[in-house]
Amino acid sequence: MFNRLYIHVPFCREKCHYCAFVSTTPKHNELVEYPALLNRELQFHTNEAGPLESIYFGGGTPSLLKPEQVARLLTEITDQIPIRKDAEITLEANPGTVDLISLKAFHDAGCNRISLGVQSFDDRFLKCLGRIHTTEESFQAFHAARQAGFDNISIDLIHSLPGQSLDQWRTELQQAVKLSPEHISIYGLTVEAETPFARKYPADSPELADEDLSADMFEFTNEFLTGSGFDHYEIANYARPGYRSRHNSGYWQRDGYLGLGVAAHSFLRDGYGVRFSNPDNLEEYRRGVLSGLLTRVEEQKLTQSDAMAEFMFLGLRLADGVSQHNFDQEFGLSFEDAYGSVPADLVRLGLLDQTGERLALTQRGMLLSNQVFNRFL
Numbered sequence: 001m002f003n004r005l006y007i008h009v010p011f012c013r014e015k016c017h018y019c020a021f022v023s024t025t026p027k028h029n030e031l032v033e034y035p036a037l038l039n040r041e042l043q044f045h046t047n048e049a050g051p052l053e054s055i056y057f058g059g060g061t062p063s064l065l066k067p068e069q070v071a072r073l074l075t076e077i078t079d080q081i082p083i084r085k086d087a088e089i090t091l092e093a094n095p096g097t098v099d100l101i102s103l104k105a106f107h108d109a110g111c112n113r114i115s116l117g118v119q120s121f122d123d124r125f126l127k128c129l130g131r132i133h134t135t136e137e138s139f140q141a142f143h144a145a146r147q148a149g150f151d152n153i154s155i156d157l158i159h160s161l162p163g164q165s166l167d168q169w170r171t172e173l174q175q176a177v178k179l180s181p182e183h184i185s186i187y188g189l190t191v192e193a194e195t196p197f198a199r200k201y202p203a204d205s206p207e208l209a210d211e212d213l214s215a216d217m218f219e220f221t222n223e224f225l226t227g228s229g230f231d232h233y234e235i236a237n238y239a240r241p242g243y244r245s246r247h248n249s250g251y252w253q254r255d256g257y258l259g260l261g262v263a264a265h266s267f268l269r270d271g272y273g274v275r276f277s278n279p280d281n282l283e284e285y286r287r288g289v290l291s292g293l294l295t296r297v298e299e300q301k302l303t304q305s306d307a308m309a310e311f312m313f314l315g316l317r318l319a320d321g322v323s324q325h326n327f328d329q330e331f332g333l334s335f336e337d338a339y340g341s342v343p344a345d346l347v348r349l350g351l352l353d354q355t356g357e358r359l360a361l362t363q364r365g366m367l368l369s370n371q372v373f374n375r376f377l
Helices: 030-042 067-080 100-109 123-129 135-148 166-179 196-200 211-227 246-252 282-291 303-314 325-333 334-341 343-348 363-367 368-372
Strands: 002-009 049-059 083-093 113-119 153-160 183-190 230-234 237-239 258-260 265-268 274-277 299-300 354-357 358-361
Touching: 002 246, 002 265, 030 067, 049 246, 067 083, 083 100, 083 246, 100 135, 100 246, 100 303, 113 135, 135 153, 153 166, 153 211, 166 211, 183 211, 183 265, 211 230, 211 246, 211 354, 211 363, 230 246, 246 303, 246 368, 303 325, 325 334, 334 343, 343 354, 358 363
Parallel strands: 002 049, 002 258, 049 083, 083 113, 113 153, 153 183
Antiparallel strands: 183 237, 230 237, 258 265, 265 274, 274 299, 354 358
């Protein structure tokens, strides 16, 4: 079963230098034909759907779709699957691909939340990242989204960029807060293998931020944004009260979700859960959808041990942490039954905080989150 829907649009005008996601420049009629494939794939799963809490168009660059394509696809979804009247429907958009007319049309189509891939408010860093937009276009896109009727806008920013100083990062955050978005996602740069960045910036490159500078940027971000009225509700995410990303929160709480499209991942709540993904090749995906025999890639039926580990390392990403009551309800065990002294050890080390029946990462624990998560694997 699933109650969230993710739709992957694997097309970009140009591939960013740091990006390791599955995306490509559309050829011929690929962008025109793609929504029909998504609808055809959805038909394979309609009997597994509960009322949809959220829909998320991610990518790639979903804003390369025409608003009428999004409108038609949303109509096809609601014709086949029950959807809550207050469902959160998010569209990711590159600031260089939208204007007031298109944003108004996306809003009219049914999208009620937009996530702008700003990444930086400095043209030098945008060029370094290989983004197709400018700082001015980010400002224009944000204000156009407001004018188009969006009252729930998220922006993405990346810190620890090559050559970036703490003062420059401070300026980035000041620009972000000045716009007054409802939500901000903050990511530290990760140099992924087989990307242009990996070739240009090897692990020992002096231009990359060291661990101390990255930690300073993380800590300053938390101090500055919480001081500006944002709730630090997840390791990389900040929101005004009432504006947490409902869709992404579902991921961290192990809600079932279906991923449609090339390379999309799914998690269906069957037993302890089943995870799988779609082929990452567009032609292979097309053949599978049209034949009705779409291959599930890397399908994994979770064991109780797998599910418990996910409960911990996904749930601990949230500032609210994990609940002993919920763990016991799902698995019939206490944290100590499952993990012995590990939780108490992490509390003693100052990486976890225990309040009543809940465990949550401390600020230091967020900085060292991977080390904490590994203790539950």
